Amino acid sequence: MKKEKSNISRRDFFKSGTFIIGGLAVTSVFTPFNGILFATEAPKGKGKWYGIGIDISKCIGCGKCAKSCKLENNVPQEPFYFRSWVEQYTIKNDGSVVVESPNGGIDGFTQSVPDEEIFKSFFVPKMCNHCAKSPCTQVCPVGATFETDEGIVLVDEKYCIGCRYCVQACPYGCRYIHPEKGTVDKCTLCVHRLDKDLQPACFDNCPTEARIFGDLNDPKSNINYFLKNHTCMVIKPHLNTASKLFYNALSPEVR
């Protein structure tokens, strides 16, 4: 029996082969540009996509959020390491601004400005903004910090080399180097609690419900209700980090 000759000539094989390999090469060249657009990558799928709301008009500066965060997550007790802290803003009559956060607000606040000089004063709880175009994940040289499919920015501490580039890149001061581990540490949105259908510690411990949290993809979620009914703003919007921490009643002095 005569052996049937293959239809594909060697020339065709090389032609299509080159085309496929070239195509792959070109695509891979363009992939990093996604990285530029989204810092890491575009959100995937229609699953949960967490967002955070903080109502400044409800915050009483008790510091329970900061304290519970330290206890829940074994954050070093020294006043240089915070995943969550509270700032006290005082706008004076002359327009000058005084910001204070003694021990991150854990021990409460005292007002250092005399009453008659105060125009207004309020508290601003701070934490990781879990940005969708997070500059910190963009700069990590090894990819140890990443955004999960749920929109949570996490760090793999077994992988982090402790170069501190992400600490420099975070515009909100939300990262620190763990003094014992030598790796970077930050808010995880208590992902270990989320896995058990519990709220993050700082949300659970807020006595005035100033902190709201939920799935931005779910139109009926708390966070979407909050966003719909308040005029919310993110901090440093000009940096285009796609922050997912939305504040109600945010004063322009807050940075």
Next chain:
Amino acid sequence: MENHIQNLHEVLSQVEGYVYPNEIELNWSVLIVLYPYITGLVAGAFILASLERIFKVHILKPTYGIALLTALSFMLVATLPLVSHLGRPERAYEIMITPHLSSAMAIFGFVYLWYLLVVLLLEIWFDYRRDMVIWASQSTGFKKSLYKALSLWTTDISPKAIALDDKMGYIVTLIGVPSAFLLHGYVGFIFGSIKANPWWSTVLMPVIFLFSAIVSGIALVMMIYIVLSKIRKIKIDMNCLDTIASYLFYILVIDFVLEGLDQIHRIYEAEESFEVLHKLVFGKLFYTLFIFQGLIGTIIPLVTLATFQFYKPKENIRKPIYLITAILVLIGVFFMRWNVVVGGQLFSKSFYGYTSFKIGLIGTEGYLMAAVWLIVPFLILGFLLWLLPPWKKADSEPEISEV
């Protein structure tokens, strides 16, 4: 650890205004000042060497070999302060194995290796191959085997082989010049691309880094050439020195203009961060910026070199002045790196206050460690000059001893 926390408490008591609590600790310290400084010296020294090779500025011949070996000595040390500064230095290799491509820093390992292996080592190898073959035949024992190994056991020194070496060396240098630009422009990008930090985030940063790198590299080679000639009791080729000085002058002018432009732009735009930076510059950075970088490192050398462009005093006056100028420029560029790296971390990203910088004498982040990383390249250079003396090369020009 205890010490570290104690230090931070001390810094906390010196905080002015408000800084985010995580910002009290200054994350990139003197070792990260050294990193752009040392890579800059490498790039600058190489560019000076390539002037001779590519642009045929033969008057620079006496410094060609010195410049190449200087570049190599500093290149070998360039990554060490960086790695020793990591929180987990034992994981440093991850940056090469699993680089995260959207990170400016991830590419450093590759740029570094490209520059070290492909450009510097190859160029030096092609340049010295014939001499290593000759030296191997003239020496005995260990040195003989060392030269043999370094020449990769090649023995062909026929005119044809030498012509090929020369051609290959030329091609490598041709690749090397853009690579040197890439190496240091890239280091500038690491800082310039951080949008969170208004002191760093400027599109001019890579260009400024590049030109200050060239300035520092030229000054370094100038200094080494003068000191080396003194040690070897050899007469300095004043034509060569004058030419180097004029290059230093031109590049220094460009560097000064670029940095000035950057500052004028900041002042005129006066963005949100202007007040905090203004106070920073006239406060915590006053001495390092205006005195060390500006006056000592830029204005005095500029005026001196400009004067020498049209009025040249006698040789024995010019020589020490060139030496001092080179040292001043080196100090100035060091403080330029300092002002960028440390200055960029002294103010809070809230723009409401300042932290302070405290550094000890000892410890992995101390001044002594930094001094070690600055001295080691000179020791390596000493060894390389002993092993591969440019003045003993077959094609080197005869030197005149100083009486």
